Amino acid sequence: MIVETGAKSGPLYHRLSTSIAELIDRGELPPLAVLPSERALADALLLSRTTVVTAYQTLREAGRLERRRGSGTWVRSGAPGGERETVSGDLLAGDHVASPFLNGPLATIDFANAALPSLDLVADVAAGLTHDDYRRLGSAHHGYHPRGLPALRERVAGWYSGLGTPTTPDEVLITSGAQQALELIARGCLQPGDGVVVEEPTYRGALEAFAHTGSRIRTVRADQDGMDVGALEQMLAARTPRLVYVQAVAHNPTGAVLAEERRRRLAAAVQASSAVLVDDTSLAGTVFRGPAPAPILGSGDRIVTVGSMSKLFWGGLRIGWIRASARVTSRLAQVKGVTDLGTSLVSQEIALRLLDRVDEAAAARRESLAAGFELLTGLLSEHLPDWTWREPRAGASLWVRLPNGDATHLAQVALRFGVALLPGAVFSADRHTDDHTRLPYALPPEVLREGVLRLARAWRAYAEGGLREVSLTTAIT
Ligand SMILES: Cc1ncc(COP(=O)(O)O)c(C=O)c1O
Incomplete structure (x- = not known):
């Protein structure tokens, strides 16, 4: 929320206090709303605590906020008393930390996001839909299909x-992106206290x-060949978790493809x-080195495969799916119905046509991802020679290891140099991977070049001074 508003120049504390004042004016932070602690907001926005302390103090002096020791800081109200509700720091930060709030005179380069640009194919296919197509869609369907457009389910099956x-259409549930698929699986399959095993690192x-x-998340290391299946086997022998989450086809953030032998052992161990x-399998279609494996598929209730159109075609379609037994998809369709009554039929109609062009799309992705990877790694070798990375085979990001220090603090410094970075800690359930960061390469060459130059300057400032307030003017020059 904050990131969308606020002064676009001046010291960070001023930009932050202006953003909060605007949220108060718009009623998005209502009277008596309790703000996150200074530390929580600083963590969520990747700012220093001093910046947040100064911003809160400015707003208190302006009569916009009140504070009492032990009760926190809240939005000042004319009326006495009333319910107070705490706003979370993460909510205020929004998902993408690097947004206009942080855009000073120097527009922020967003290395925090590893989304892929839309393929032209999407525009071609969408523009090919005619008035008659929409009329047919509208007259054939009332618009509410929690399970998804029958023709699309059939096509995916x-x-x-x-x-x-x-696979039958009953075994496919169309979702609003793979993210919703994961949310439905979590809500439909997990109870508080259930064990969940994920890779480290994994998709945030x-x-x-x-x-x-409220499940208990445990981690298994993942390396260049994907999940350490030996460690998983030991974990399964000790105590069976309810769910194991893996990205076998292509991994975010590492770009690994699970090695064939591990893949066989994984399927057998879980079975x-x-x-x-x-x-x-959201990153399927992005393998740009070596053969692309098929997803892990099976019959029965215990193998669930998640797919998406986002990486291959465009995230803006918001089309994903779940392939599972008819019993599981049926149960998850009920949860989906409660959530949104079904995914947009217009998007599903476009997706249906795009699925005829998967090979073309994958070829375009392979070429541009391989080029982006070469460029980014070349730039890093030149400007940040101490940084190391795993060679990805797929995906749009490089999992980079810092020679020392931690990425959370580096990200704070990098912001002042005009680059938004995601610290490695956000990819780990235990926040263990903060000696890493994820760098995207599906960006225009000039953006990659400028981003790496800024990152190199930020790294020098960080390595020399640690986390100190680097003034905005120092950073820009
Ligand atoms: C591994 C993985 N799963 C799921 C998603 C969510 O994708 P969608 O856009 O389909 O919701 C992403 C997006 O980055 C991802 O990387």
């Missing part, structure tokens, strides 16, 4: 059958979906236990 695992959105259910295996 046919695709899986073509891979050698017979999955961690968030699982954490909301022999009572755990549910969720294979998130």
Whole structure:
């Protein structure tokens, strides 16, 4: 929220206090809303605590906030008393920390986001839909299909059958992106206290979906060949978790593809236990080195495969799916119905047509991702020669290791140099991976070049001074 508003120049504390004042004026922070602690907001926005302390103090002096020792800081109200509700720091930060709030005179380069740009194919296919197509869609459907457009479910099922695992439309549930698929699986399958095993590092959105259910998350290391399946086998022998989450086809953030032998062992180990295996294949179609494996598929209630159109075509379509037994999809369709009554039929109609062009899209992705990878790694070798990384085979990001220090603090310094960075800690359930950061390479060459130059300057400032307030003017020059 904050990130969308506020003064676009001046010291950070001023930009922050202006942003908060605007939220108060718009009623988004109502009277008596309790603000996050200074430390929580500083962590969420990747700012120093001093910046937040000064911003809160400015707003108190202006009569916008009140503070009492032990009760926190809240929005001042004319009326006495009333209910107070605490606003979370993460909510205020929004998902993408690097947004206009942080854009000073120097527009922020967003290295925090590893989304892929839309393929032109999407515009071509969307523009090909005619007035008659929309009329047909509108007259054939009332618009509410929690399970998804029948033709699309059939198409996705046919695709899986073509891979050698017979699948019926009943075994496919269309979702609003893979993120919703994970949320539905979490809500439909997990109870507070259930054990969930994830890789470390792993996709941050999955961690968030699982954490909301109150499950206990345990981690298994993942390296260049994907999940350490030996460690998982030991874990399964000690105590079976309810769910194991893996990205076997292509991994965010590391770009790893699970090695064939590990993949066989993983499927066998999970089948022999009572755990549910969720294979998130959202990055399928982005393998740009070596062969692209098929997803882990199976019959029965304990293999659940998640797919998405976002990486191959465009995240803005918001189309993903779950392939699972008819019993599981049926149960999850009920949860989906409660959530949104179904995904947009217009997007599903476009998705249906795009699925005819998967090979073309994958070829375009392979070429541009390989080029982005070469450029980014070349720039890093030149400007940040101490940084090291795992060689990805897929995806749009490099999992980079810092020679020393931690990425949370580096990210704070980098912001002052005009680069938003995601610290490695956000990809770990235990926040263990903060000696890493994730750098995207599906960006225009000039953005990659400028971003790495700024990052190199930020790294020098960080390495020399640690986390100190680097003034905005110093950073820009
Ligand atoms: C591994 C993984 N799963 C799921 C998602 C969510 O994708 P969608 O846009 O389909 O919701 C992402 C997005 O980055 C991802 O990387």
